Amino acid sequence: MEKSNIIKVSEVAKSFPLEGENQLVLDDVNFEVQKEEFLCLVGPSGCGKSTLLRIMANLIPVDTGRIEFTKKPTVAMVFQNFALFPWLTVDQNVAFGLKMQGLPQEEIKKRVSENIEAMGLKGLEKKHPKELSGGMKQRVGIARALAIKPEILFLDEPFSSLDVFTASRLRQDLLSIWQERKMTIVMISHLVEEAIELSDRVIVLTPAPGTVKLIEEIKLERPRNKRSEEFFNYVDKMSELIKIEK
């Protein structure tokens, strides 16, 4: 594995039992994730994006192949439907990972406070998730992930449950955080435009069984001009690829 890479995915395959047979979801997936890059995985529904992300996050095992890390990293995840613990308040949710790490109370308090402020959640510390809007819930989800200072942040379609305006705002916040904190981000998106706006590289997966169809480096300056010809060229290229594969 090259020194600048943090994750290497080699020949990963995964199947799930369906109606008595094994349904192949991922087949011979190979790619590498570079340190501190923002990588997006896109593809049609059912191509195994979420499965691949969960394999990389060590939530489900591979059938064949392997996932290698340069060293055992601290990982965190932001979920599509927020996955906030409903019995905990905002500050308790943000503190969850820190509590599991066994950090001292003062350190927990400090990090919770920092990340609540960074995500614009000040004043909502004692609220429960059911009292929050979707956008606020996802901010809590992101704050919870950032609190443990992850080296790799996995995001599973984090904006798909939000309205257009909230999603747009959160994307900008996420970009700022990524640029500031210098972590590696691997994100799943079903929106090609979103992937091109945010990522250094985009990986296009084929429909099930998912395999890597294209790895495209996005050579556009940041902040990305979403109305530029170059931006649309990337969108057209990848959309065409996904459409053809359908």
Place this chain on the structure above:
Amino acid sequence: MRYSNLHYSKRTNAPKYQQQNKLLSILWLLLAIIVLIFVISFSNLNATQLMSGFIASFFRTSIAYLIALILAIIIALLITANEIIENIFLPFFDALQSFPSFALFPILVQALKNSPEFVIILILTITIIWPILFSIIGGMKNRRKDLEEAATVFGAHGIKRLFNFTLPILLPVIITGSIVGWGEGWEFIIGAELLAQANVGIGTYLGILGKNQQGLLLAFGILILMFLLFIINKFFWLPLLYRATQYESEA
């Protein structure tokens, strides 16, 4: 103008109405206590015997409930940890719950002649455990996968996972199972105390009234028992259930 269900729900959940509900509950409690004192004063019921019997029965049921709760949590977590174990043991426990626990009485009384307390508590435990156990098993099978994943990603393992994730997420089903189990315990305790010939207990007291053909006093005694159980339900179980289901996982 008719309010829609949504407006009705928002109206009754408003702080002003919640406070009114609390006040009403306290008034009902005071009324119940006044009726209790009135009935005891004018019915020749031996208040000391009645209340000490109730307290003894309450302690027996509480001990049996705590044992049943701990066992139910352990068994449910063990069963649902592995699909093969679940497929073997779940049908077995399903069949076992239908076994009438009172059928064990003659054997237990013979075996534990000098320990009627132990016999009663054992029978109660066997009665109370089933609703709690199956409630928790149902809760485990229906728990949200993304919350499980979040707990795993953020490092909840072993004992930390049990106390910071598994038990909190199961709290609503533990309480609903407990309410049913507790109720069944009280159904059985009267018969259990009579059969085990306990020296003191509500069952023993009501048994004496029945034996002496004091029908009216027996009816009053049962009424008072119902009142006391209603108070426990109203001021302990239902508020607990309300709190737990407030923060139940959204689907």
